[in-house]
Amino acid sequence: MTASVAGLPDLGADEAAGLAREELSDPLYRRDEPSLVEWLWERGRDFLSDLAGRVGDALPGGWLTLVGVLAVVLAVGVFVFFYVGPAQRRARLARASVDPVSTPADHRARAERLAAAGRHGEALRERMRAIAADLEERTVVDPRPGRTAHELAAAAAAALPEHADALAAAARLFDDVWYGGRTAGPGDYRSVADLDERLRRSRPAEVAR
Known part of the structure; x- marks a missing residue:
């Protein structure tokens, strides 16, 4: 199969495809394509948007409920780390102490x-x-x-x-x-x-x- 344009010689299919690729490789065609950073930003924004929709459907109150749950979990973690852990260590040391408490x-x-x-x-x-x-x-x-x-x-x-x-x-x-x-x-x-x-x-x- 050949392609012809007025005033131009007939081109074979392979020659036409090669000319098309050469034309499309011109930087003018790529300048409007997003950069890698922009592409990642778009994908991340889409992911967060989808996640927000899922959370909103799964939890009453949506993100506000999730934030409240995370705050409670964080508070419990801080309490365990700063109070329960040391208290348990103190209790263990007291149980294993050689300090006399009687005669x-x-x-x-x-x-x-x-x-x-x-x-x-x-x-x-x-x-x-x-x-x-x-x-x-x-x-x-x-x-x-x-x-x-x-x-x-x-x-x-x-x-x-x-x-x-x-x-x-x-x-x-x-x-x-x-x-x-x-x-x-x-x-x-x-x-x-x-x-x-x-x-x-x-x-x-x-x-x-």
Whole structure:
């Protein structure tokens, strides 16, 4: 098939197509096309418009309802992050504290009752508190609220160096149970109870002189 125009020679189909492509490649034909940024803006605007329509159909009140829901979710998130999280951490630390809250005898009695009930992790904690209470009562270590098991072991080892290794082992065991998720058994509790009994019979070198 050929194309002819008055005054021009006949052109074949391929030649006509080539001339058309060449003509359309002229920048004059492309200057009104949107840029990439404009194209993206148009697509984004269409998407938001469609989303707004869907939200309006799905929620009573449309965007105002959605904004209110998001504000509530944000408020809950802030509350959890700034209050509930720290409160839970404080509660966990309090449960795992070696700070004595009673006399050494009371802590030992409570530890024995817990051990008899099979609650060896709690029994171990009470025995560590008994150690702290006894050492503070005998002024082997100074009272210090919030002291960790390792800090208690270090302070006691400075005054009773012959028990340094056993104290460090008891502190590691305490952390494994109360922070590492280890399940304490009867042997774990008995090792700390035996240490408590040995410490009760020990006196710091400077006092013994």
